[in-house]
Amino acid sequence: MLHAVTDIDTSEALTERQKDVLDAALRLLVEEGDQLTMTAVARRASCSKETLYKWFGDRDGLLTATVQWQASKVRVVPVDRKGLDLPSLTASLERFASDWLKVISSDTSIALNRVAVGHASSGKDDLGVIVLENGRFALAKRLKPVLEAGRQAGFLEFSDAETAFRTFFGLVARDVQIRLLLGDRLELTDVAIGGDAVRATQQFLALFGAKTGPQGP
Amino acid sequence: MLHAVTDIDTSEALTERQKDVLDAALRLLVEEGDQLTMTAVARRASCSKETLYKWFGDRDGLLTATVQWQASKVRVVPVDRKGLDLPSLTASLERFASDWLKVISSDTSIALNRVAVGHASSGKDDLGVIVLENGRFALAKRLKPVLEAGRQAGFLEFSDAETAFRTFFGLVARDVQIRLLLGDRLELTDVAIGGDAVRATQQFLALFGAKTGPQGP
DNA sequence: TCGATGGCGTACCGTACGTTACGGTTCGGC
């Protein structure tokens, strides 16, 4: 289990300058992958290495701060649960699917996940936990209320929201993330993403949609 | 696209001694992750570094050979398509799902995928391609004939085998692989895997099973 | 005006590791 390990408010007292430095590190990470050096970050950010060490402790600290900084930038848009009907539920699910596909296919996400995966082998720091907590688990946390609302409104049928979520996750992501992480050139256009979102949502509704309508037969 | 890049017969003239060395490297890779050193491999395999360099060129060559060697070890068991009925189709699908879950949750697969993901960022070598080709694409190559047979027998309905396969893939793997790669302690017991295989198969049949029987109404 | 603080640039140190070189040993062929 790793839930509820880091609730990540982060942005904890970061000066503008520090944010700039982390942005530079992030860009470098996207461009060059994990072999980014402290010297490169310092040069790109126009700061001295000494400052990097004073602010972030060591290389892992910088990496962690960078990942957390990126995580803090994705803001959660709450879903309103008023007037829930089937079209709006469908639209919500499609929106989640589309957003998620956009995220996992973005250069930033790919780079961050690669770094985190690489560091997970030598379980030294918590990059993997941070990425999971702000990716997969954050998604679940946002989506589950929608699923629950759909169930209470009688549009969905499932016994366990976690299981339902994981199925939705699988229907949306399929093999996309692992292929991208492994370097497969998988071009996801906006229209392809939109189509996949619709397909995944329809499949999910086919599996978990209530046979009877919200009022019953 | 990266299909049909490496058809990988490999094992290309590997002496027993060389296989032993690669096995040692593989074990070391599983134990220590990507930071395995040439010295460590030489010591573990009781060979000299000079021999390593003569045989495999450089560190990347050794890594590539190791990954290919592991890939060459998984033998494909062909599925017989005789006497296809719904129970045997279901059993085949469950078997594929179960096997796949066992593979992606194995220490070896996790270690290899981590290394390949790490190397994909600095697109220097083809580790990612090799892993994909022997993982996700090999699975597709084996499963698609089964899907086609199921369709011709009238048990399945789909227009594109690739799309159907990817949905099956998503239903089986869900978030398992990325969570494991990121270091989440996800314990998959045999019974849990079996249950997941059954669930994924049922969901797949619910989505792609023919509404009419094999003979039709 | 002036000391102090914070940060930039750079030179430097130590180490880890990839790579190479070399002496010693085993072994198959003559």
Add this chain to the structure above:
DNA sequence: GCCGAACCGTAACGTACGGTACGCCATCGA
């Protein structure tokens, strides 16, 4: 028994990079 090839073990080399020290400048409060 002798030769050369292959291989083991290890020492040595070169370099890249994490981490540190230091000189210099700008800003700021007194």
